[in-house]
Amino acid sequence: MAEILLYAEVTQENYVHTVLFELACKAHELSKKLDNAEVSTLLICKQGLAELYKEAFKNSGFDKVYIAEDNRFTHYSTEFFAKVAIDIIKEINPEIILIGATTQGRDLAPRISASLHTGLTADCTDLDINEKGQLAATRPTFGGKLMATILCKTLPQMATVRPKVFKPLSENIVKDTQFIYKKPDIDNIKRKVEFIEFIKRTNITINDLDSAQIIVAGGKGMKNEAGFEILKDFAKSIGASLGATRGAVDMGLASQDIQIGQTGKTVTPKLYIACGISGAIQHTVGMCDSDKIIAINKDPKAPIFDIADIGFVGDVFEVLPKLSKIFVLK
Amino acid sequence: MKILVCIKQVPDTTDIKWTENNTIQREGVESVINPFDVYAIEEALKFKDAEITVLTMGPLQADSMLRKAISVGCHKGVLISDKKFAGADTYATGKTLASAIKTKMADFDLILCGQFAVDGDTAQTGPSIASQLGIPQVTYVRKLDRFDGESVYAERELEEGLETVKVQLPALVCMLKGFEEPTRPTINGIKKAKNANITVYSMEDIGLTPEDVGIKGSPTYVSRAFRPENKRGECTFCEDINCLADKxxxxxxxNG
Known part of the structure; x- marks a missing residue:
């Protein structure tokens, strides 16, 4: 029977990344168009972690869960994880492999696909099965200005999928999941990349960006610390959480824990207010699925206005204090 | 120390124009070195006494881009160019570059790539090259340091924080964009670039056949390209602050 395999990413903090449950929801949809193909997942993790997730896996409608546990897997390693994944994939021959388009997923997936001499479509925002039963993977290119639907001539057909694009399962699909333990064959690997340390972003001070209803974010246009103070005052006046672009973080204006974008967080608030943000794709992928976007920028040609619902052309140093005053007075 | 920097020529994506058939107009659009690759070059320049070769797969016009890299301090330029390469996906591109490296530049210590190309944004070609060369890869790197002749420390920028790894060379490293102003060419550099010999290799030169490259060698293909519908519609501009506050x-x- 055909099989759709999902990669269960384990994060630095040793939990399973939520993108797996978004992939699961989509995979069940695809399965219906593929004669009810099996939906399975692959978990590579430190010893004992799989046990904690068995209930969640059973409720996600997985037919099979392949588990490769080893005490050497406390941190993601391209060399170990690619080897284990490739071995298992060669054995089970899935039709389709879906992986979250996180930094880990985008590091691992091309290593696997190149080794299997198959195709991989990056950072997809939509997936479907076409009339010939092929995976049709749609993704933005040219900074989101062009969409391309990509097909693959070889098996397995692989894609990485952007987190938070698909909704997670809205209700449990309970299955009699088979848990299959695979012994990792890694003893002969001479590792060339050694883990030294991991410095976690500190805890978010105002409130959590993941659950925030309104986010006020600043870019390089906020210029200096005084600018970020103005931004904070405005955020406070409307009860919003604070976010920043990588540019602002690198200028030392904001801490890394509030960075939004490609190597930061992906957020989907009700309202996103972009202040002094030009709108580079590396930032906008992290916020473009917000319900509403308001952009304030000096430059009327800034690309941020291409994705905004409401724009205001003006100097943030003048506009934001005025807005704060309006809302504080209420 | 020998460093290879893989660069890509990309259209200036902020300046996209559409043809009547809803395809991207490529003629008359200015080409630039992919901004992420500019920082891969920058990182290479930080290694003192290294011999730096810039390498690209592309049309013959990409010659000017290699010269630009030489003008800021790279030493050699290699252009892998063949009409048969057209339509290559990331797998075929990785294979082509890996074959060129294997057959013509095998004695490298470090390969640097940009993490993404701003046109395709796949982030796949670097790992694809590394995989096909059978060397380790380190992706999402913001800086390299503590090079001791055999290994180097790489600081990786990930969603949850910063990871440091130590990688034994030879290896391939994908660089994120930095924030310093990139090096500007010197007058001497421009002269050197003008007179530099750019080596050009064809498909046969690097030991590949038509089945390995271009559309034929690519497992994936584009079945449809289309302009995204703008779910939000056009941006509405507020003229005054009260309008903005209302929104x-x-x-x-x-409330209120």
Missing amino acids: IKVFGGL
Whole structure:
């Protein structure tokens, strides 16, 4: 029977990344168009972690869960994880492999696909099965200005999928999941990349960006610390959480824990207010699925206005204090 | 120390124009070195006494881009160019570059790539090259340091924080964009670039056949390209601050 395999990413903090449950929801949809193909997942993790997730896996409608546990897997390693994944994939021959388009997923997936001499479509925002039963993977290119639907001539057909694009399962699909333990064959690997340390972003001070209803974010246009103070005052006046672009973080204006974008967080608030943000794709992928976007920028040609619902052309140093005053007075 | 920097020529994506058939107009669009690759070059220049070769797969016009890299301090330029390469996906591109490296530049210590190309944004070609060369890869790197002749420390920028790894060379490293101003060419550099010999290799030169490259060698293909529908519609501009405050109130669900 055909099989759709999902990669269960384990994060630095040793939990399973939520993108797996978004992939699961989509995979069940695809399965219906593929004669009810099996939906399975692959978990590579430190010893004992799989046990904690068995209930969640059973409720996600997985037919099979392949588990490769080893005490050497406390941190993601391209060399170990690619080897284990490739071995298992060669054995089970899935039709389709879906992986979250996180930094880990985008590091691992091309290593696997190149080794299997198959195709991989990056950072997809939509997936479907076409009339010939092929995976049709749609993704933005040219900074989101062009969409391309990509097909693959070889098996397995692989894609990485952007987190938070698909909704997670809205209700449990309970299955009699088979848990299959695979012994990792890694003893002969001479590792060339050694883990030294991991410095976690500190805890978010105002409130959590993941659950925030309104986010006020600043870019390089906020210029200096005084600018970020103005931004904070405005955020406070409307009860919003604070976010920043990588540019602002690198200028030392904001801490890394509030960075939004490609190597930061992906957020989907009700309202996103972009202040002094030009709108580079590396930032906008992290916020473009917000319900509403308001952009304030000096430059009327800034690309941020291409994705905004409401724009205001003006100097943030003048506009934001005025807005704060309006809302504080209420 | 020998460093290879893989660069890509990309259209200036901020300046996209559409043809009547809803395809991207490529003629008359200015080409630039992919901004991420500019920082891969920058990182290479930080290694003192290294011999730096810039390498690209592309049309013959990509010659000017290699010269640009030489003008800021790279030493050699290699252009892998063949009409048969057209339509290559990331797998075929990785294979082509890996074959060129294997057959013509095998004695490298470090390969640097940009993490993404701003046109395709796949982030796949670097790992594809590394995989096909059978060397380790380190992706999402913001800086390299503590090079001791055999290994180097790489600081990786990930969603949850910063990871440091130590990688034994030879290896391939994908660089994120930095924030310093890139090096500007010197007058001497421009002269050197003008007189430099750019080596050009064809498909046969690097030991590949038509089945390995271009559309034929690519497992994936584009079945449809289309302009995204703008779910939000056009951006509405507020002329005054009260309009802006009202929108914030409504969209943010604020009372009053």
